Amino acid sequence: MGAAQQIAYFLLHPNELRSIVQWKVWHEPVHRRDASKETPTEKSCFHYLKLTSRSFSAVIQELNPELLMPICLFYLVLRGLDTIEDDMTLDIKEKEPLLRDFHNIMEQDGWTFDKSGPNEKDRELLVHFDDIIFELKKVKKPYYAIIKDITEKMGNGMADYALNAEHNNVGVGTIKEYELYCHYVAGLVGEGLTRLFVESNLANPQLLVRMDLTESMGQFLQKVNIIRDVHEDWLDKRRFWPREIWSKYVDNWDDLFAPANREKALQCSSEMVLNGLKHAEECLFYMAGIRDQSVFNFVAIPQSMAIATLDLVFRNPAIFERNIKITKGDACQLMIESTQNLRVVCDVFRKYARRIHKKNDPRDPNFLAISAQCGKIEQFIETIFPTQDPNKVRAGLKQEEPKMDGLETFYLVLSAFATFVLIGVMMVGIAWYFGARFDQVFKGIDTKLAGTVTSSVAAVTSVVHEEL
Amino acid sequence: MPRYIEPQEAISTPPVQLVRTTTHRQLPILNASHHPQTSPITPTKPTTFTMASEKKPSLGSAMVIGGCGFLGHHVVRLLLRDYTTTSISVIDLRCTRNRRPESDGVKYYEADITDADKLISVFSEARPDVVNVDGTAAVIKACQTTGVKALVYTSSASVMSDNKSDLINADERWPTVRGENQTEYYSETKVCDTMVLYHMINIYRQGRTGVQVGNNNNLFDFTYVENVAHGHLLAARALLLTSQSSTIPLDHERVDGEAFLVTNDSPVYFWDFCRAIWAAAGSPLGTDHVRVLPRGVGMVLGFLSECFFAAIGKPPTFNRQRIVYSCMTRYYDISKAKKRLGYKPLISLDEGVRRSVKWTLEQEKVNAEKK
Numbered sequence: 001m002g003a004a005q006q007i008a009y010f011l012l013h014p015n016e017l018r019s020i021v022q023w024k025v026w027h028e029p030v031h032r033r034d035a036s037k038e039t040p041t042e043k044s045c046f047h048y049l050k051l052t053s054r055s056f057s058a059v060i061q062e063l064n065p066e067l068l069m070p071i072c073l074f075y076l077v078l079r080g081l082d083t084i085e086d087d088m089t090l091d092i093k094e095k096e097p098l099l100r101d102f103h104n105i106m107e108q109d110g111w112t113f114d115k116s117g118p119n120e121k122d123r124e125l126l127v128h129f130d131d132i133i134f135e136l137k138k139v140k141k142p143y144y145a146i147i148k149d150i151t152e153k154m155g156n157g158m159a160d161y162a163l164n165a166e167h168n169n170v171g172v173g174t175i176k177e178y179e180l181y182c183h184y185v186a187g188l189v190g191e192g193l194t195r196l197f198v199e200s201n202l203a204n205p206q207l208l209v210r211m212d213l214t215e216s217m218g219q220f221l222q223k224v225n226i227i228r229d230v231h232e233d234w235l236d237k238r239r240f241w242p243r244e245i246w247s248k249y250v251d252n253w254d255d256l257f258a259p260a261n262r263e264k265a266l267q268c269s270s271e272m273v274l275n276g277l278k279h280a281e282e283c284l285f286y287m288a289g290i291r292d293q294s295v296f297n298f299v300a301i302p303q304s305m306a307i308a309t310l311d312l313v314f315r316n317p318a319i320f321e322r323n324i325k326i327t328k329g330d331a332c333q334l335m336i337e338s339t340q341n342l343r344v345v346c347d348v349f350r351k352y353a354r355r356i357h358k359k360n361d362p363r364d365p366n367f368l369a370i371s372a373q374c375g376k377i378e379q380f381i382e383t384i385f386p387t388q389d390p391n392k393v394r395a396g397l398k399q400e401e402p403k404m405d406g407l408e409t410f411y412l413v414l415s416a417f418a419t420f421v422l423i424g425v426m427m428v429g430i431a432w433y434f435g436a437r438f439d440q441v442f443k444g445i446d447t448k449l450a451g452t453v454t455s456s457v458a459a460v461t462s463v464v465h466e467e468l
Numbered sequence: 469m470p471r472y473i474e475p476q477e478a479i480s481t482p483p484v485q486l487v488r489t490t491t492h493r494q495l496p497i498l499n500a501s502h503h504p505q506t507s508p509i510t511p512t513k514p515t516t517f518t519m520a521s522e523k524k525p526s527l528g529s530a531m532v533i534g535g536c537g538f539l540g541h542h543v544v545r546l547l548l549r550d551y552t553t554t555s556i557s558v559i560d561l562r563c564t565r566n567r568r569p570e571s572d573g574v575k576y577y578e579a580d581i582t583d584a585d586k587l588i589s590v591f592s593e594a595r596p597d598v599v600n601v602d603g604t605a606a607v608i609k610a611c612q613t614t615g616v617k618a619l620v621y622t623s624s625a626s627v628m629s630d631n632k633s634d635l636i637n638a639d640e641r642w643p644t645v646r647g648e649n650q651t652e653y654y655s656e657t658k659v660c661d662t663m664v665l666y667h668m669i670n671i672y673r674q675g676r677t678g679v680q681v682g683n684n685n686n687l688f689d690f691t692y693v694e695n696v697a698h699g700h701l702l703a704a705r706a707l708l709l710t711s712q713s714s715t716i717p718l719d720h721e722r723v724d725g726e727a728f729l730v731t732n733d734s735p736v737y738f739w740d741f742c743r744a745i746w747a748a749a750g751s752p753l754g755t756d757h758v759r760v761l762p763r764g765v766g767m768v769l770g771f772l773s774e775c776f777f778a779a780i781g782k783p784p785t786f787n788r789q790r791i792v793y794s795c796m797t798r799y800y801d802i803s804k805a806k807k808r809l810g811y812k813p814l815i816s817l818d819e820g821v822r823r824s825v826k827w828t829l830e831q832e833k834v835n836a837e838k839k
Contacts, residue, residue: 354685357684357685357737357740358684360740361754361755362740362743362744362746362747362751362753362754362755363747363752363753363754367740367743367744367747368736368740368741368744368817368818368821369816369818371736371737371740371741371744372734372735372736372817372818374737375687375734375735375736375737375799376734376735378687378735379637379687379735379799379801382636382637382801383637383801386636386637387636388634388635388636388637388638388642390638390639390641390642390643393633393642393643394642394643396633406771406774406778406784406787406788407774407778409771409774410774410775410778410779413775
């Protein structure tokens with residue numbers, strides 16, 4: 001967007017500009033990392049964090065110091081793994097052992113990797129991976145064990161998918177496979193993070209018992225990304241939408257993008273949205289278990305962005321034509337609202353659930369199910385923050401006075417009207433009694449109305465007379 | 469957050485185990501053939517088991533009072549389908565409608581449930597273990613004198629609603645509305661439920677789907693009748709287990725003397741529900757043609773309509789109550805029934821709407837042919 005266009009946009013959307021300014025000027029991080037006390041390798045880690053992540057870099061840097069380095073390194077390790085997996089120039093024979101053994105490689109002092117393809121945007125990270133390994137050695141034992149465990153699971157998962165010809169050629173089949181894929185790419189990261197939060201005592205240990213809540217957090221984010229990026233992935237010949245869903249609407253995957261099938265494609269996308277939306281309540285439940293403000297911000301920001309993105313993609317034909325994103329202003333507004341407390345985040349979820357429900361179309365086969373799911377989200381929020389208190393409702397009932405029914409109200413209005421008429425008649429009567437000349441008034445009106453007629457008739461006759 | 473649910477109005481009258489289920493807005497349907505996959509059942513620990521034909525839970529000798537009525541005949545149908553019984557008997561004022569075929573072996577007795585002596589004689593003959601009822605003190609007395617083990621009493625969720633105040637995620641702790649605060653009691657619970665659908669379909673036929681009163685953010689609970697019947701039988705089963713058990717159940721597990729709310733567990737936005745019905749009835753329209761009428765404006769129009777009809781001395785076809793109703797929030801939290809009875813709706817709301825609309829349209833056709 002050019003500068004002029006941007007100015008025009010903000011003139012039309014002043015609220016968005018306000019949110020951006022508000023976030024940039026007034027946002028006060030809970031913790032701020034102190035670069036002056038950092039070692040060169042620590043600085044190097046944050047350098048690569050900023051280089052490799054657009055969205056997570058800021059929130060990670062504002063984390064509680066206890067978890068700042070562990071989570072930054074956890075992110076970089078997974079990013080390194082991801083760079084190897086993504087690299088199509090690497091032969092599978094070389095790739096597979098790297099992926100499966102990465103949890104051991106990350107223990108070898110001075111290990112670096114410079115065989116990534118020239119187009120890999122994060123190749124620099126692997127070239128200087130020795131800095132990350134150096135810092136990893138300093139991480140507290142329990143945190144390190146968690147990072148290593150997840151790296152191992154993730155690396156093996158990635159290797160399995162890299163070898164899975166069916167997945168790479170035809171894409172995801174059933175909804176179950178779809179959710180398993182989301183588990184490997186997002187659920188596992190969530191598992192690692194929850195364990196880190198609980199280990200550092202910044203979250204309720206109960207979250208470890210209810211791992212399904214963590215899973216929902218990851219599924220929700222990943223599914224939203226998969227729905228939003230459908231066009232981009234289609235261009236890259238990748239397909240993550242499960243056949244089980246899209247085959248109900250079109251026969252071939254490519255048909256989904258044909259303009260002639262837009263309505264079918266929209267119905268398909270709304271089933272995908274419905275499938276994603278089912279995790280929303282559990283995400284809110286998870287966030288209720290976070291005890292530290294910086295961790296809360298860290299988990300809440302992506303979740304709010306995700307529900308806003310779901311609203312953006314819902315029944316939006318643009319997702320089949322180009323890549324769409326929430327605007328910067330909306331993103332800032334969401335960040336402001338996600339860095340406060342659970343109640344505000346619940347309000348965000350309710351607001352977007354209602355926006356989704358407003359766009360819902362009765363002709364869509366998923367219409368009532370989507371309405372019910374939005375209702376479920378609202379109902380869940382109601383169980384956390386009830387608006388009604390049964391005791392107050394009980395008290396309110398007792399005080400209530402008997403109300404009038406329709407007929408009574410009608411008589412009341414009628415009698416009021418009759419009173420006005422009566423007063424009017426009396427006033428006129430009294431005025432007449434005291435000598436008001438109403439005959440003159442009526443005569444006046446008469447001449448004003450009828451007089452015009454008589455005078456014009458008179459004028460005509462006078463003309464006629466003159467001619468004679 | 470899970471909330472502790474206090475037992476509300478313990479009305480247990482030993483030796484009869486009594487449970488009150490409170491239902492909400494039932495949708496009519498006939499001849500459904502649905503096979504539940506799983507149905508959790510024991511009241512103490514909700515474990516899941518499959519209702520395969522060889523492992524149907526037993527309810528002993530069961531009696532359904534009002535078993536020829538709308539809800540009652542669904543209870544009878546589910547009894548035959550999902551449970552094993554030694555006998556099924558039905559008491560109703562008239563037993564001509566909604567009868568099961570002779571081959572099902574259901575015994576029908578015509579009796580007035582306010583007539584205690586008659587009831588006792590029927591009870592002594594039918595010897596029920598479980599009674600499903602829609603009735604009065606005479607029934608309780610008859611149960612006590614003839615040694616009935618379990619009694620499930622049906623109420624309506626309207627006992628909690630005054631038809632104008634919102635009920636937001638209400639559960640069994642909410643107060644019941646009695647006497648003057650309660651309006652339209654009978655019409656609301658018995659007649660309207662089956663008529664609502666007919667009226668809604670008519671609104672579509674008359675092309676009046678283009679107006680929405682209020683902002684449509686108000687959630688409403690609707691319940692499909694088969695789910696209500698299912699809730700009743702789960703309660704009956706839980707009561708029987710309680711009476712057979714030698715230990716007294718813990719407070720948070722008990723079923724006897726407790727009230728339970730039963731809905732479809734799926735509140736939806738009021739106008740969305742209407743639109744789903746219109747769509748099921750064949751409406752090809754989306755929401756582009758819909759105009760939103762603010763609630764205040766609707767109230768003024770409703771009032772004017774009432775004045776007009778009062779002046780010409782006829783009951784108004786359009787009034788403020790309808791505006792209030794379409795803008796009201798009314799949905800329930802049924803965690804208690806889910807936890808203690810293992811209740812889960814058998815038929816989804818979506819499916820319920822489809823079946824109900826189909827049934828209503830078929831009924832219409834049948835009635836038209838009669839004429």
